[in-house]
Amino acid sequence: MLILGIESSCDETAVALYDDQKGLLAHDLFSQVALHALYGGVVPELASRDHIRRILPLLKNVLTTAGCVLKDIDAVAYTKGPGLVGALLVGSAVAVSLAWFLGVPTIPVNHLEAHMLAVYLEDKTPDFPFLCLLVSGGHTMLIKVFGIGTYELLGQTLDDAVGEAFDKVAKMLQLSYPGGPAIEKLAQYGDPLKFVMPRPMLHRGLDFSFSGLKTHVLQLVKNHNVDDQVAADIAAGFQVAVVDTLLFKVQKAMRQSGCHRLIIAGGVGANKYLRDSARAMADRNNFEIFYPDKKWCTDNAAMIAVTGCKRFHDLLELNYAISVLPRWPIF
Ligand code: KG4
Ligand code: ZN
Numbered sequence: 360m361l362i363l364g365i366e367s368s369c370d371e372t373a374v375a376l377y378d379d380q381k382g383l384l385a386h387d388l389f390s391q392v393a394l395h396a397l398y399g400g401v402v403p404e405l406a407s408r409d410h411i412r413r414i415l416p417l418l419k420n421v422l423t424t425a426g427c428v429l430k431d432i433d434a435v436a437y438t439k440g441p442g443l444v445g446a447l448l449v450g451s452a453v454a455v456s457l458a459w460f461l462g463v464p465t466i467p468v469n470h471l472e473a474h475m476l477a478v479y480l481e482d483k484t485p486d487f488p489f490l491c492l493l494v495s496g497g498h499t500m501l502i503k504v505f506g507i508g509t510y511e512l513l514g515q516t517l518d519d520a521v522g523e524a525f526d527k528v529a530k531m532l533q534l535s536y537p538g539g540p541a542i543e544k545l546a547q548y549g550d551p552l553k554f555v556m557p558r559p560m561l562h563r564g565l566d567f568s569f570s571g572l573k574t575h576v577l578q579l580v581k582n583h584n585v586d587d588q589v590a591a592d593i594a595a596g597f598q599v600a601v602v603d604t605l606l607f608k609v610q611k612a613m614r615q616s617g618c619h620r621l622i623i624a625g626g627v628g629a630n631k632y633l634r635d636s637a638r639a640m641a642d643r644n645n646f647e648i649f650y651p652d653k654k655w656c657t658d659n660a661a662m663i664a665v666t667g668c669k670r671f672h673d674l675l676e677l678n679y680a681i682s683v684l685p686r687w688p689i690f
């Protein structure tokens with residue numbers, strides 16, 4: 360079975376072809392980062408217009424790379440939500456129209472679930488149950504995964520998502536958008552002990568809060584002459600505080616949930632310091648750790664296609680309705 364995946368929930372237009380026997384055949388992506396960098400964040404209307412420009416050339420390119428034609432496609436998986444409504448509508452309109460034309464089912468995919476299931480693009484995958492730390496621009500969650508489609512929310516952020524905190528701190532330090540990779544790069548040159556940063560809410564359940572840490576950085580920026588070295592020290596201190604906080608809660612959640620396997624998913628999961636620290640923690644505690652390749656942590660269509668494949672039987676639709684869900688909880 361050949362599944363076409365389409366992703367357009369935010370500022371990446373992406374298309375992929377996934378075969379249930381052979382795995383990923385081809386994928387392509389256009390990032391709008393340069394377009395939005397001028398404004399310091401994603402401008403929804405510009406995102407929608409650019410998805411329209413990019414999506415069909417990407418589709419053509421992916422078909423050519425895979426050596427396939429439209430008629431080979433057995434189902435079309437697309438991101439139905441959550442995300443920016445205009446951006447989602449572009450991907451869903453293309454997906455549903457194409458499926459209608461080909462007479463094949465659509466598979467409306469939840470973007471968050473796709474981040475979690477991106478790990479199935481790798482050769483080594485976890486047995487159930489496992490704990491997922493989902494860290495993206497819009498979400499910070501600890502989820503117990505009992506099986507595909509059966510999830511329990513154990514904890515989440517009460518204010519900013521961790522990716523959002525990276526982006527806002529990067530803005531304070533006048534770094535480029537998106538902030539996560541910019542902070543990671545700058546942090547290499549900094550001393551993480553130079554500025555003491557809070558580890559928020561460590562002893563309050565499994566929820567997170569990053570707004571206090573963000574405000575702490577704002578005060579540091581206001582009270583210091585922020586030259587290159589000070590900026591690097593703040594970036595390093597912030598990154599270590601975030602990772603310490605995330606992994607403290609992960610350890611707690613592993614104990615409470617009885618899980619011995621951890622996966623890390625979502626854009627912030629591309630952060631090398633987080634990946635290395637999580638690996639070291641897993642080794643110390645004798646549990647298994649899995650994460651998707653970095654390119655499958657940030658938004659992409661391969662994760663949409665593989666999720667469509669895993670959830671084909673419960674999610675397939677034949678009504679060809681173009682509808683999106685800007686908010687769509689998975690619990
Ligand atoms: O999963 P994603 O691509 O989109 C959402 O679904 O939100 O995540 C984007 C977020 C952004 O906030 C970005 O700054 C952050 O992931 N991010 C990173 C890194 N790469 C992306 N944060 C820290 N370190 C990184 N290397
Ligand atoms: Zn995402």
